[in-house]
Amino acid sequence: MKDLKSSNNNNNQEDKEQAAEKSSVNLNLKFALICSSIGIILGHLLRDFQQKAPIMIDSKDPSLFRGLNGLKEEYDLVIVGAGLSGAVIAERARNELGLSSLVIDKREHIGGNCYDYIDQHGIRVSLYGVHIFHTKFPRVENYVKQFSDWVPYHHRVVGRVRDQNNTEKIVPIPPNIDTVNILFDANIDTEDDMVRWLDERRPKSDKPPQNGEEMSISRVGTDLYEKIFKPYTRKQWDKWPADLDASVLARLPYRTNRDDKYFDDYFQALPRDGYTAIFEKMLLNNDEIDVRLNVDYFKVMEDLPKHKLLVFTGPIDAYFASQGLAKLEYRSIYFETEYLEPNGGFFQPAWVVNHPGGEYGWTRISEYKHAPNQPQGVEKLPGTIIYREYSSDVGDPYYPVPNPRNQELYSKYQKLATEEKGVTFVGRLASYKYFNMDQAILNALELFDKLKEEGKVTGKKKQ
Numbered sequence: 001m002k003d004l005k006s007s008n009n010n011n012n013q014e015d016k017e018q019a020a021e022k023s024s025v026n027l028n029l030k031f032a033l034i035c036s037s038i039g040i041i042l043g044h045l046l047r048d049f050q051q052k053a054p055i056m057i058d059s060k061d062p063s064l065f066r067g068l069n070g071l072k073e074e075y076d077l078v079i080v081g082a083g084l085s086g087a088v089i090a091e092r093a094r095n096e097l098g099l100s101s102l103v104i105d106k107r108e109h110i111g112g113n114c115y116d117y118i119d120q121h122g123i124r125v126s127l128y129g130v131h132i133f134h135t136k137f138p139r140v141e142n143y144v145k146q147f148s149d150w151v152p153y154h155h156r157v158v159g160r161v162r163d164q165n166n167t168e169k170i171v172p173i174p175p176n177i178d179t180v181n182i183l184f185d186a187n188i189d190t191e192d193d194m195v196r197w198l199d200e201r202r203p204k205s206d207k208p209p210q211n212g213e214e215m216s217i218s219r220v221g222t223d224l225y226e227k228i229f230k231p232y233t234r235k236q237w238d239k240w241p242a243d244l245d246a247s248v249l250a251r252l253p254y255r256t257n258r259d260d261k262y263f264d265d266y267f268q269a270l271p272r273d274g275y276t277a278i279f280e281k282m283l284l285n286n287d288e289i290d291v292r293l294n295v296d297y298f299k300v301m302e303d304l305p306k307h308k309l310l311v312f313t314g315p316i317d318a319y320f321a322s323q324g325l326a327k328l329e330y331r332s333i334y335f336e337t338e339y340l341e342p343n344g345g346f347f348q349p350a351w352v353v354n355h356p357g358g359e360y361g362w363t364r365i366s367e368y369k370h371a372p373n374q375p376q377g378v379e380k381l382p383g384t385i386i387y388r389e390y391s392s393d394v395g396d397p398y399y400p401v402p403n404p405r406n407q408e409l410y411s412k413y414q415k416l417a418t419e420e421k422g423v424t425f426v427g428r429l430a431s432y433k434y435f436n437m438d439q440a441i442l443n444a445l446e447l448f449d450k451l452k453e454e455g456k457v458t459g460k461k462k463q
């Protein structure tokens, strides 16, 4: 019995030990499971963090993220928005007139849509899409040269477009002689031939084009319009070209020769160290400009330090939201990114490849590795990152949508803006204009001149 008991005991003991072992195995398993779940969650978080982390700019300077703490009691200017327009006004106010500015931005970085950074693969990428600097204004060229060395660069875009036999081809965009030869099996060699080819396809009219469709057909004729402009525009704007202002379709040139450059301006270049470095030079590390990020103007407007002038660079309809007018239309974009290690290290033949066809959800794919202002050695990396660009009506506003309805509505906002005391509106979103970077800079420089002339900003520095 004893034995039995003891054996029972022993058995019990064994059972207990086994149970303990089991439960410890279970515990271990659970622990391992929990650990691996935590691992997976952490992995996701880390990946998210890695994707998001680079947008923390100058993390060495925590003062950028201190809300409205640690500010001066009074500033000459409070500037809403740390993009191009806001940065130009703050920089000019300081360096021309010795004025102080508080610059706030709801995003967690300076630079607005020009913001770029080196990603986890070592490749310089732009968070809001490709930005190529080009200008025909010497004033703008001289201005930007103060803040960076510039790498000369002529942007060349190609499109993946179906030819007349429905076979996909890579062709130059804007369309030139080669585009027509490839897509339409033509045999054009001279400018005269090209003009003749276009003339056969574009209507003769003395009336100026009234909308995007008329503008495009008057320039490139119906065949190129149907293949390249109509479907791309539809995807980009969710509107047919006929429902857009003629100016939108006039942005892109067309060529009667073999020139395959995207832009015509005499100065075309990229900042050697990226755009963000320019904004750092303009805004950071000086006594007269304080920057606060992650600060939403509409949440802090009552608590701002005293200031003589508010410079608002956000969407004008958001500023006047309480006035009951309809909202202005903006177009947004978003990106799907993919890291690849293709043979030869590159995914596509050019930095930007447009995809006009309706069979693709995206408008274009950008491969930043092609950019000539990448950090040294990037072209030799095995990997590359591609950004598929989609157009959307939700998300941060990028583009005003130029058409008669929006222009008419904007003029109502503009009237409110002129009546608003102590505030000036500047920039792509506040002026509701489809500015390129250089136009935004020129506009801000000219607005600053006007503020000086009108005595709305006056210098502390001797001029």
Ligand code: UDP
Pocket: 159, 173, 228, 229, 230, 232, 233, 236, 248, 249, 251, 252, 354, 356
């Ligand atoms: N566009 C087009 N097909 C193209 C490229 C441009 O139809 O392959 C038209 C389209 O309407 C677009 C406009 O031209 O909105 C201006 O193009 P751009 O490249 O200047 O646009 P952004 O770079 O400002 O987005």
